[in-house]
Amino acid sequence: MSEEISIGELVYKAYVKNYLIAHLRYLKAVGERIGMDEALKILERVQWEAGREWFKENGSKLDLITDDAKAGVVLVRRAMKTLIPGPGVGRYQQVVEESQKRSVVRIGGWCPILEASKALNMDGGVIYMSYVKPYIEAMVKSLNPKLSLSLTKLRPKHDFYEFVIELEE
Numbered sequence: 001m002s003e004e005i006s007i008g009e010l011v012y013k014a015y016v017k018n019y020l021i022a023h024l025r026y027l028k029a030v031g032e033r034i035g036m037d038e039a040l041k042i043l044e045r046v047q048w049e050a051g052r053e054w055f056k057e058n059g060s061k062l063d064l065i066t067d068d069a070k071a072g073v074v075l076v077r078r079a080m081k082t083l084i085p086g087p088g089v090g091r092y093q094q095v096v097e098e099s100q101k102r103s104v105v106r107i108g109g110w111c112p113i114l115e116a117s118k119a120l121n122m123d124g125g126v127i128y129m130s131y132v133k134p135y136i137e138a139m140v141k142s143l144n145p146k147l148s149l150s151l152t153k154l155r156p157k158h159d160f161y162e163f164v165i166e167l168e169e
Contacts, residue, residue, distance in 0.1 A: 017112050040130040051135035058082075062078060075143055101166065102166045104152075124155060
């Protein structure tokens with residue numbers, strides 16, 4: 001049985017999905033002119049800069065006590081809400097490993113990027129890696145340049161996205 005959602009959540013999800021569809025249509029159009037690899041590189045650069053700017057403006061408000069991999073998990077969980085706040089987004093979050101040197105968090109639930117990608121027959125994993133990863137990676141690197149971020153599991157192949165944050169020596 002499917003989960004019941006409120007009319008407000010239904011409207012919100014439709015709005016966000018359609019907004020992202022417009023972005024992805026633009027990305028496809030640019031990709032047709034300059035090549036999709038180049039268009040994705042530009043998107044990654046723009047998202048990196050946006051993540052860095054967001055952290056500069058808001059990082060001090062996050063009450064992060066340390067700058068290790070544990071703090072990186074807290075940052076990733078909060079960063080997901082800055083990308084697309086609202087009902088249902090990133091509803092499922094599970095920390096599966098947590099230490100100062102290496103932490104892993106899984107995030108699932110409704111994903112508007114995946115939904116918009118499906119609607120346009122685009123590879124959701126590729127879009128996610130270009131849209132979300134650079135944004136969050138810039139935040140993590142702003143917290144501590146010695147932290148690295150990788151996505152080891154992607155949707156739709158898995159039921160969640162898995163983020164690994166490691167403190168490099």
